[in-house]
Amino acid sequence: MTRRWIVSTALAVVAFLVASLAVSVALARPAHRGIGQPGPLVIVSMPSLTWADVSPEATPALWSLAQRGAVGNVATRAISAHSCSLHAWLTVSAGARATIGAGPGQTGPDGKVEPCNRMPAPTVVGEGARFQGWKKWRTISLKRPIPADIGLLATRLRERGSCVTGVGKGGAVGAADYNGFVARYYSSVAKADFTQCPVTMVSLSDKKDSALADLLPRLPAHTTVVVTGHADDTEPESMRAAVVAGPRTPKGLLRSPSTRQPGLLQNADLTAMALSRVDRDTSYILDGRKPGVQPQDDADRNIEHVRDVSQALYAEHRVVAPFFIRFVLAVVVASLAGLAMLASSRWRSWGRRWFVGVGAVTAAMPVSTFLVGMVPWWNSSRPGTALSLSIVGIAAVLATVAVCGPWRRWVAGPAILLAALTAVVIALDLTHGSPLQFVSIMGLQPVYGGRYYGMGNVGYALYASTSLLVAALLAGRWILRGERRLATLTVVVIGLATIIIDGYPAWGADAGGPLALLPAFAYLALNAAGLAVTWKRILVVGGATFLLVGGLGLLDYLRPPAYRTHLGDFVASLIEDGRLTSLQRNIRANWTMLTGNWINFFVPVLLLLTIYVLIARTSTLGRPVAEVTRRVRYLGHGLAAIAICWLIGFVSNDSGTAIPPSGMIVIAPLVIMIAASTGRLTPNDVPESAVTDQDVDDAPLATPVRAG
Structure with a gap:
């Protein structure tokens, strides 16, 4: 008996290791590379930008950056279910999820988006600016169950002999220090001087490519540019687009230890990226980690990958409620049919077989929701329907194998x-x-x-x-x-x-x-x-x-x-x-x-x-x-x-x-x-x-x- 146990256990271990090796080969990725910043760093927000908005025709300036840099998605959620530009900039400032006020709730089935918190305007002070209510906001943020140290980014850079420029109201929020003071402030891109500080935060009013096209020629040589969708604002929740381009930024997919997913960052990772200019160890940041790049020379393939992930995540969440409601109803109806069979002496044996089949399909459904990720359902013209049918189809196959095998x-x-x-x-x-x-x-x-x-x-x-x-x-x-x-x-x-x-x-x-x-x-x-x-x-x-x-x-x-x-x-x-x-x-x-x-x-x-x-x-x-x-x-x-x-x-x-x-x-x-x-x-x-x-x-x- 002991020998049989050892053999069966060894076979199970070997089977798992073989399967693991096969998955490893299929998912093999090149070693990650760091993002160098030989010149200034400029972080530009284009609120609610997704990869569905990006194309050579609609956004030529951004497309050009994506072709020569690293691309990804940004998870923008702060405290509330719906992310706003104010919360996103506060998160960049703190390196942790932050907010002022309650924030909007999740977009409902009707697609109606709750209004975001108003972006405060700073008071101009000389070449800089100051937020009058900042100390109060900081006190409230630090007293939250998960404290957010807003002003951390600018203060840390200032202590290391650097400074941060804020362009636009949102950029000023990201550039403010512990006292709410912005070292250099410009109300618009047209008035901005990008040579004043090594780090500049720019908030554009919308995602029009023309604004980015006007900005890029004005940047100093060797600038590393980050363009990010930054927040949901007036659109339903989604992953937002991100591009990093610069003289020492490899082509490929953006990646961060905070997410461990190819092509995915958090807003707080931008904090770590900026602070890595002066600190080798940025572990004091609560949520963010310094991003790198998973190299890949095919820029079009990189864009296709991050666009597919964004579309899949957007579509799958909207399928959750309707899929499970329909699935539960189907199981209830099937169970009632089975009970009717069991109540009849003529159909009782068929009733038992019916329940075995229904139980098998139902039990196979959860694992099918994972295995369906190997099917590119998101490329369908009706991704929600394709996803639901694929899950049911995989579950049916697994159930058949379960009830028909030896x-x-x-x-x-x-x-x-x-x-x-x-x-x-x-x-x-x-x-x-x-x-x-x-x-x-x-x-x-x-x-x-x-x-x-x-x-x-x-x-x-x-x-x-x-x-x-x-x-x-x-x-x-x-x-x-x-x-x-x-x-x-x-x-x-x-x-x-x-x-x-x-x-x-x-x-x-x-x-x-x-x-x-x-x-x-x-x-x-x-x-x-x-x-x-x-x-x-x-x-x-x-x-x-x-x-x-x-x-x-x-x-x-x-x-x-x-x-x-x-x-x-x-x-x-x-x-x-x-x-x-x-x-x-x-x-x-x-x-x-x-x-x-x-x-x-x-x-x-x-x-x-x-x-x-x-x-x-x-x-x-x-x-x-x-x-x-x-x-x-x-x-x-x-x-x-x-x-x-x-x-x-x-x-x-x-x-x-x-x-x-x-x-x-x-x-x-x-x-x-x-x-x-x-x-x-x-x-x-x-x-x-x-x-x-x-x-x-x-x-x-x-x-x-x-x-x-």
Whole structure:
């Protein structure tokens, strides 16, 4: 038995490594190069500019810059869902998301955009200018749960013997120091002198290319020019265009350690770019990192890439609500049809097959929303329709493979296949930069302030839930063979791989995830070994969890500041300044999500209901689940471990409100598949009589925690 376990485990590891190597080859990228600034730096905002606006005919001046420089998109979200030029310039000034006032909300389905905050005008003082209310704005910004140190950029440059020129009201906001003073100020490009300071901030009133064409000839020799869409302003939320061109700017895709995505920056990265002129280490900036370039000589291909990403992100977000509403309605209708079949003795067997099929398609849908990223649906004339049909088509193919393959002979076989596929796809995506999550409707949602890389909360819910289910069901096979030691090893191996991929800073970079995963897998491992869950063991698991997460954070902290994730930044802020900024951000984000919509209050209810169903096995709600868990060894403990993971993940993650319902999307149909299946209750190599040898550990959460 041990030899079989070793061989099967080795084959699974080799298969994963081969798949990982294949993905690595497909995504191979040249080494990044830095952006040199031998002369002045000029940052120009053309509000709401996207790559859909850029072409040789419509924007010849910008197109010329893009042909000889590096291109990308800018994630412009500040504090509010809709970004405004005022907030964008404050963010550049602070190197962190900043705002004055509440800011507009997200654009609704009707496409109506709320008005932005008015851009304040400075008072001219000699060659410079001053914002009268700046000290008050700065005090308010520093008192926010996530403080924004507005004026940081200009003050730091001034302390290093440099200065910043502001052109236009927005440019002046970006160029103001801690006191709200702008060293050099010009109200318009026509009046500006671009030789006064090494760094100049220019705010154009619109995205007309003629204004840029008038500006470019007036710049000094060897100037590095940054042109950015900067903010949403009067248009719906989207990624905004960015171009960097200069004598030492390679052609290619802009890239920043803060986003880890080819062709993507944040507004705060421009702060790091400007400050890198005087500071080699700019890690004191909260959100921004110095950008570089992923070299690529084909300028047209570079523009096509960033335009495709912008179009995909714009389209996929608008598909989320209608797709899920229609999908849920379709599942409800299909379920009612299945119930009608089950009510008829003539069609009962077909009803069970129907539910297996419906469950398989529903369970395959989440992973299909990631795999669809390999299909260029955004190039369709109707991208939303193409995306929806592609997701359904992929789900149908995966469901067919699950219910028709040889594994169908075991009642849990199809469910294990779909759960394992979901976990493996997400794991491969994480270890290769999260390109599938990045554009998925169940992914990172970067336009709206989600993550840009690593593990998103929806992806985490799917990944954690399916990994735990696979571990439980595979462990159950070994328990049926009387091999509890191998069952425990199965849980430990899958658990370690799941936790490392989720928490490792270069992959999942998830702090809250391991906090929930380790106790859940520990619960599975203890029960697989036949050990009681005692308070002493709970304390040991809690200490191990703390050490694991702390260790991952410390390892990340020891990396160069430019390459740290939020894990390392949290440890750095705790060690160096005694601040808990990242923790405050997580708590604030979770509370905002929970209270932002009345429907989110049902999430705690869902959690409590799940726990009740697993505990009250003889209740009206608990009996159907208890019947399923009696059929498949160790499934009950798998569901209990998943509930533990959801509960801790709900509390410990930012936007943890999304975790329980997202996990339920994949776990519920998998359980329904198992319940409806007519396959063997054991794998082919285990006698059916083994299922009669049930013991008390098949009653998850029903056994009280022991004192010793």
